[in-house]
Amino acid sequence: MEASEEGKSKKKAGASRLCCLCNQRRPVLKRPKTLQQICKECFYEVFEEEIHQVIVKNHLFKSGERVAIGASGGKDSTVLAYVLSELNRRHSYGLDLFLLSIDEGITGYRDDSLETVKRNELQYGLPLKILSYEDLYGWTMDDIVKMIGLKNNCTFCGVFRRQALDRGGALLKVDKLVTGHNADDIAETVLLNILRGDIARLSRCTSITTGEDGPIPRCKPFKYTYEKEIVMYAYFKKLDYFSTECIYSPNAYRGFAREFIKDLERLRPRAILDIIESGEDFRIATSTKMPEQGTCERCGYISSQKWCKACVLLDGLNRGLPKMGIGRARGGVNGDNKDTRKPASAAKSIESKKCGSLDF
Amino acid sequence: MACNSSGCESGSCGREKENGSKAEEEVIGAKKESVCLKCKSNEPMTFGDGGSDDGRFCADCFRSNVYGKFRLAVTSHAMITPSDNVLVAFSGGSSSRVALQFVHELQVKALRNYEASRDRSLPVFGVGVAFVDESAAYPPALSSEMGDAVAWVRSTVLSMSPPEKDLHVVPIESVFGSESVEARDRLVKLLDSVSDETGKEDLLLHLKMLSLQKVASENGYNRLVVGSCTSRLASHVLTATVKGRGYSLSADIQHVDARWKVPVVLPLRDCVWQEITRLCHLDGLKTVELARDQHPQSGINDLVSSFVALLQEENPSRECTIVRTAAKLTPFYFNKIPETDDSCVPMATQRRLKKFNLKYDGSMTTEAFCPICNGPLNDSDSSDLNTFEGCHDSDALFAACCSSCRFQILPQDRSSLEHFGSLLPHHMISQVKHHQKFDSQTYLREKIKDCLLLDDEEAV
Numbered sequence: 175m176e177a178s179e180e181g182k183s184k185k186k187a188g189a190s191r192l193c194c195l196c197n198q199r200r201p202v203l204k205r206p207k208t209l210q211q212i213c214k215e216c217f218y219e220v221f222e223e224e225i226h227q228v229i230v231k232n233h234l235f236k237s238g239e240r241v242a243i244g245a246s247g248g249k250d251s252t253v254l255a256y257v258l259s260e261l262n263r264r265h266s267y268g269l270d271l272f273l274l275s276i277d278e279g280i281t282g283y284r285d286d287s288l289e290t291v292k293r294n295e296l297q298y299g300l301p302l303k304i305l306s307y308e309d310l311y312g313w314t315m316d317d318i319v320k321m322i323g324l325k326n327n328c329t330f331c332g333v334f335r336r337q338a339l340d341r342g343g344a345l346l347k348v349d350k351l352v353t354g355h356n357a358d359d360i361a362e363t364v365l366l367n368i369l370r371g372d373i374a375r376l377s378r379c380t381s382i383t384t385g386e387d388g389p390i391p392r393c394k395p396f397k398y399t400y401e402k403e404i405v406m407y408a409y410f411k412k413l414d415y416f417s418t419e420c421i422y423s424p425n426a427y428r429g430f431a432r433e434f435i436k437d438l439e440r441l442r443p444r445a446i447l448d449i450i451e452s453g454e455d456f457r458i459a460t461s462t463k464m465p466e467q468g469t470c471e472r473c474g475y476i477s478s479q480k481w482c483k484a485c486v487l488l489d490g491l492n493r494g495l496p497k498m499g500i501g502r503a504r505g506g507v508n509g510d511n512k513d514t515r516k517p518a519s520a521a522k523s524i525e526s527k528k529c530g531s532l533d534f
Numbered sequence: 535m536a537c538n539s540s541g542c543e544s545g546s547c548g549r550e551k552e553n554g555s556k557a558e559e560e561v562i563g564a565k566k567e568s569v570c571l572k573c574k575s576n577e578p579m580t581f582g583d584g585g586s587d588d589g590r591f592c593a594d595c596f597r598s599n600v601y602g603k604f605r606l607a608v609t610s611h612a613m614i615t616p617s618d619n620v621l622v623a624f625s626g627g628s629s630s631r632v633a634l635q636f637v638h639e640l641q642v643k644a645l646r647n648y649e650a651s652r653d654r655s656l657p658v659f660g661v662g663v664a665f666v667d668e669s670a671a672y673p674p675a676l677s678s679e680m681g682d683a684v685a686w687v688r689s690t691v692l693s694m695s696p697p698e699k700d701l702h703v704v705p706i707e708s709v710f711g712s713e714s715v716e717a718r719d720r721l722v723k724l725l726d727s728v729s730d731e732t733g734k735e736d737l738l739l740h741l742k743m744l745s746l747q748k749v750a751s752e753n754g755y756n757r758l759v760v761g762s763c764t765s766r767l768a769s770h771v772l773t774a775t776v777k778g779r780g781y782s783l784s785a786d787i788q789h790v791d792a793r794w795k796v797p798v799v800l801p802l803r804d805c806v807w808q809e810i811t812r813l814c815h816l817d818g819l820k821t822v823e824l825a826r827d828q829h830p831q832s833g834i835n836d837l838v839s840s841f842v843a844l845l846q847e848e849n850p851s852r853e854c855t856i857v858r859t860a861a862k863l864t865p866f867y868f869n870k871i872p873e874t875d876d877s878c879v880p881m882a883t884q885r886r887l888k889k890f891n892l893k894y895d896g897s898m899t900t901e902a903f904c905p906i907c908n909g910p911l912n913d914s915d916s917s918d919l920n921t922f923e924g925c926h927d928s929d930a931l932f933a934a935c936c937s938s939c940r941f942q943i944l945p946q947d948r949s950s951l952e953h954f955g956s957l958l959p960h961h962m963i964s965q966v967k968h969h970q971k972f973d974s975q976t977y978l979r980e981k982i983k984d985c986l987l988l989d990d991e992e993a994v
Contacts, residue, residue: 368772372859452775
């Protein structure tokens, strides 16, 4: 199925030299998902049609909904914005689309990618809203990394961004949020959750729609779309996107899973979808202790603890205790009753910024 | 309890090693010339293999720790009881060598108790050893190498008496019912008709299990001991995930797998590879490795092994965490030794079985199984089965298999599939026919027939 199939199809192409889908045009690419040799036009068609089918079969949208697209300026969100607005038109989804971008304050990375999003706003005609960590939390990722170094910085960024997207969505009064998470991302997450022992997350991470019981549900239309195909689409369509890795990411544990999946894809392309299927099929008891949902005492955001994770992390940053909120809860607000908090360091007493003034 | 091994820093399982490990290193540094952490009297062993926990425990404590895990697994899962006849699958590798050694020690102790007891009420369980000769799958076979290996196995088993143990050298082509040249040819043809490298490796594994089951049931054994350790199971968790076998995964990684005619038990499930190799080194347990095992193969299974090795370098407790995560998945009803009303089984055993089985909230659903890998079929797999109406044997085979076997093992076009089906061992094909006849009404009737007053035709 692996190398031999490739060999077979190469021979076939040598013989017929026609796209194996339309049998009319010359093939210009080998489709990463299926290794079929097809022409550009057929590729656009299957790519867009598969996404349309995912949207329809999973009932992702309802007509008249206001939908925010999480836009980072990277390939996933650019292609998402392009394809979604195209499908919206072609199949009359009846959606009101917006671009929502988060500025984490990473010099040399985010400031450049935001320029791309601003161009997307003009190119696709979708209204854009930008929210920054600076405004929301009083800290940029540059500041945070200066304080805590390059380990666990992704935790901070991820937690803050999730809340930022929800707040942005609330400001735009949208009914739904879509993100560009692709099949590779989800497969990586499944593996990561196995490696890290997080059975609760493992049961949720393959859902195409999450947070239906929260303020703003979010969905992932690219759940079954390969990263390589997204890149291919952007390349052939000459879409404008920003293509650098986050400068703070090299140490992320996710890197292990990503490298492995790249090797796996080379051996057996369908393995990425197989991982997702396994994730969906895992026998996880529904009685597995799921966190109880409440609200954060400090800011009102959805939370399973007294304080939401963002508030815990922020509190730690503001009091010069960068380890707070990383690892298991011991002392502090969300931990045991014993008060093990150290007195705030005198060196830095930045007035802690309240987590925004938006009510949920 | 997937992991309480000496090789697992349970406090930091799943997390980056930071302050915790630094503190540990300081402690070890301070106590370098001192005593075993457990018994506080003997000198600690150093294996010098760069692994974790080196120089912490003395030889005795280390050995008793590993053996203790084995014994706990055996007793709490009723793996081996006095009336059993146990077949140990022995490949010559470290894991199965340790399994064999431990089973032997258990048996020796049982024999001693038997001879010392007055009423001789508890018999000593029987132990046999099975060695699968896979050379037919790798022509041209290095017959001299295999001959040497078999001789070594024989002498090893011989050295482990009393009590005496039968050795069964099982050629893998015996799954076809004979050990002739035709059988060997058929094996080669069968493997050749699988184009996927990984599929070929996996099919060989399934055939291996089938041959072990055959020799076990034909020779009156009622348990099959397999030496799989935590590390191997960790790799299996990932390979199963990556092949889309997430549903059946929980069936493969428990202590007991009773979906087979002869239930398979995994007494070393809670021991890690590092412990096993160290024990072999400590006790001078020799192992044999055949030349082909040393060649890395290019399929998914090897990719995953290298990946796990990489993760282990980064964090030595990773294997434990992986297996612990998978252990949280819901097992199947067959993942326990079935209760029995057999009067030969001692009361104590029956009580223990009942007590253990109470933990499983008897999900009474039967499962349909894939004829090739014997994996329980998911709803989406088996719905194909129910709607199947084709008349070709090959259609039946296709419909009966799980999606993973369909992709990586079954040939894609019909004529190759027909040919492939004709080469499969009888046992696998009979599973297909069994599927076709599966009928829930019949199954339910079987369950209640002792209470039915009327025959089927007379029933309302």
